[in-house]
Amino acid sequence: MTAARTLHAQLHLLDRQVVRADDARMVSKADDLELDYDRDGRLYVSALLTGPLALGPRIGGVIGRLMVAVTTLLRPEEDPAPRRIPMRLVTDIGSALKVGGDPAEAALERWTRVHLIAPLPGSGAPAHDDEPPPDRQHRGAMRVSELLGRTVTDAEGRVVGQVADVRLSQDGHLLGPAANALRVSGLVVVPRNTGQLFGYERGPGGAGPWLVRVVVRRLHRGSRHVTWDQVESFAPSPEIRLRVPASELADLRELYSTLPST
Amino acid sequence: MKKLLGVTLGILTAIGGFVDIGDLVANSLVGARFGMSLAWVVIVGVVGICLFAEMSGRIAAVSGRPVFDLVRERLGPRTGLTNLLASFAINLLTLAAEIGGAxxxxxxxxxxxxxxxxxxxxxxxxLVIWRVRFSTMERVFGLAGLALIVFAVALWQLGPDWGELGRQLTSPPESEGAPTYWYYAIALLGAAMTPYEVFFFSSGGVEERWTRRDLGEARANVFIGFPLGGFLSLAIAACGATLFLPHGIEVGSLGQMALPAAVGLGQVGLVAVIFGVFAATFGATLETALSSGYTISQYFGWQWGKFVRPRDASRFHATLLVTLIIATALILTTIDPIKVTEYSLIFSAVALPLTYLPVLMIANDPDYMGVHVNGRFSNLLGTLYMILLLVVSVAAIPLMIATKAGQ
Structure with a gap:
């Protein structure tokens, strides 16, 4: 058996376009990922979360809060949750995330169609529109965005840095006929708040252009890789505590010089 | 033969589609005030737009992902939103200006x-956006925009002192200070590299279902069509330099911008230039309106495009409709379309790096591109342009304030 596929939540999944597998129709962006515990007590990616209730908290600030507040106000449920697309429906992870089946339509799309677009001549809309089935409310243990940006402290209580990305490895239980679950296998920790890594941490050569790579890597020098075993606790305290001292953490670059890049 | 016809048609469309109200205004103004001394900026701008349009077209053909999709994916939701708000605002100003121009x-x-x-x-x-097929729409208005070639013919008929035009290439007029010179340099760069051009170009690639096989055609459009469009821009500037500069006349209205064609070619020239200006600005109205729908839909991941029925992309069409209404209202306030254009060019220049950086990154990402990642030459040029665009972006607003918007 080949080594399990390794993906990065931020780099490969978050903010990618989600399309329907059979006709490439656009469904949404992957606004957030829902995490749940499997039978071994390990976190795995259970669903893609989409819509303003997933995007708002990631944007944060006034605009993000406003987005959540307005959506909550307009949704009929008492305590609405973001639209979720179970990971077992995801058939391909590439430049877009392909999902099988027929994912539920966004409420805003339906509203604009029924009230604005369909009444215009030539819109191609039929006279009536079926009510969508009510969303089944399900909530996972947490969202991946709750891990990103969190402060990481080592066994001695010193700050190591903050989480820039979450490493996932496709070695969990079978989710569907085709795919294993993506389990959380580690964290990429950067020493300073210097934004995203943009994928320039991958591989010894990494992607070009040379100057951009040098600048991005320079900003993130001293980045470390934390395996999930090294994490002591991450909830409910605001910081992620490690069970080892910072000096035992692997340099991010070591990881990529030993592993073939994916 | 049919293939060749398709490529030729594509190139002609690209030439006609290149010039919009921004190029028209910026080149006429600059020609009348600075002669040909800023012609080098047009060339720098055309090389830049070729470089990034080729990258974004290649990404669209290989991965099917248009530019604003990438902006959000690479920059994340927060920086992506900043870019979205800026791009949308600029787009709205440009749309208002194009409607006004038409x-x-x-x-x-x-x-x-x-x-x-x-x-x-x-x-x-x-109505055109709602009903007409994408390829028909692009072809008709692109080809009609070719009528602007009248500026090149008119220039030849005006019989300028070519030696004098050549001398101007390297020596700006002494009456103008350095800050205004650089301010207009930035406006010209903004006109040539307006972000909506790559939003539209890459989304258009998806609309027309480009695949790897269409890479050749896409490149021909970019590398032949855009430079010839740039040549038209230079002809407009040279007309201004010939007719207005010697008399110290400043250009401030569309009527003045059309004048060289009338002086050079008489009534025929006048008819052709009015037709060309209308076609170019109306075509750009469609492009900017669609671009506003593309950017918002692609940021949020909504279904977009004219390749599905409107009912299947209702948020996209609703965005288009609302944007068009706002832009129309804006121009109906009797705000001067030429002034709106000037400001939108400068703000475009400020926003350039936020759009072009993710394009450059994704064009290097093997996950998206496979074997079609950037070569060394594209990367070298791409890096140089990123540095240039960052400098321009930082300098634009201070220069605008220092020169009181070029006065």
Missing amino acids: ALALELATGIDYLVWVPGVALVAW
Whole structure:
């Protein structure tokens, strides 16, 4: 058996376009990922979360809060949750995330169609529109965005840095006929708040252009890789505590010089 | 043979589609005030737009992902949103200016005040977007825009002192200070590299279902069509330099911008230039309106495009409709379309790096591109342009304040 596929939540999944597998129709962006515990007590990616209730908290600030507040106000449920697309429906992870089946339509799309677009001549809309089935409310243990940006402290209580990305490895239980679950296998920790890594941490050569790579890597020098075993606790305290001292953490670059890049 | 015809048609469309109200205004103004001394900026801008349009077209053909999709994916939701708000605002200003430009062309043709034409232009633009197929739409208005070649013919007929034009290439007029010179350099760069051009170009690639096999055609459009469009821009500037610069006349209205064609070619020239200006600005009205729908839909991941029925992309079409209404309202406030254009060019220049950086990154990402990642040459040029665009972006607003917007 080949080594399990390794993906990065931020780099490969978050903010990618989600399309329907059979006709490439656009469904949404992957606004957030829902995490749940499997039978071994390990976190795995259970669903893609989409819509303003997933995007708002990631944007944060006034605009993000406003987005959540307005959506909550307009949704009929008492305590609405973001639209979720179970990971077992995801058939391909590439430049877009392909999902099988027929994912539920966004409420805003339906509203604009029924009230604005369909009444215009030539819109191609039929006279009536079926009510969508009510969303089944399900909530996972947490969202991946709750891990990103969190402060990481080592066994001695010193700050190591903050989480820039979450490493996932496709070695969990079978989710569907085709795919294993993506389990959380580690964290990429950067020493300073210097934004995203943009994928320039991958591989010894990494992607070009040379100057951009040098600048991005320079900003993130001293980045470390934390395996999930090294994490002591991450909830409910605001910081992620490690069970080892910072000096035992692997340099991010070591990881990529030993592993073939994916 | 059919293939060749398709490529030729594509190139002609690219030439006609390249010039919009921004290029028209910036080049006329600059030609009249600075002669040909800023011609090098047009060349720098054309090379830049070729470079990034080729990258974004290649990404669209290989991965099917248009530019604003990538902006959000690479920059994340927060920086992506900043870019979205900036791009949308610039796009709205540009759309308002294009509608105004098309209405002004109708005023030149009929003598009826442009404000009367504005709602009609907007309504017809919406009907075209709603009903006409994407490829038909692009072809018709791109080809009609070719009428602007009249500027090149008119220049030849005006019989300028070519030696004098050549001398101007390296020596800006002494009456203008360095800050205004650089301010207009930035405006010209903004006109050539307006972000909506790559939003539209890459989304258009998806609309027309480009695949790897279409890479050759896409490249031909970019590498032949855009430079010839840039040549038209230079002809417009040279007309201004010949007719207005010696008399110290400053260009401030569309009528003045069309004048060289009338002086050089008489009535035929006048008809052709009015037709060309209308086609170019109306075509750009469609492009900017669609771009506003593309950017918002792609940021949020909504279904977009004219390749599905409107009912299947209702948020996209709703965005288009609302944007067109706002832009029309804006131009109906009697705000001067030429002034709106000037400001939108400068703000475009400020926003350039946020759009072009993710394109450059993704064009290097093997996950998206496979074997079609950037070569060394593209990367070298791409890096140089990123540095240039960052400098321009930082300098634009201070220069605008220092020169009181180029006065």
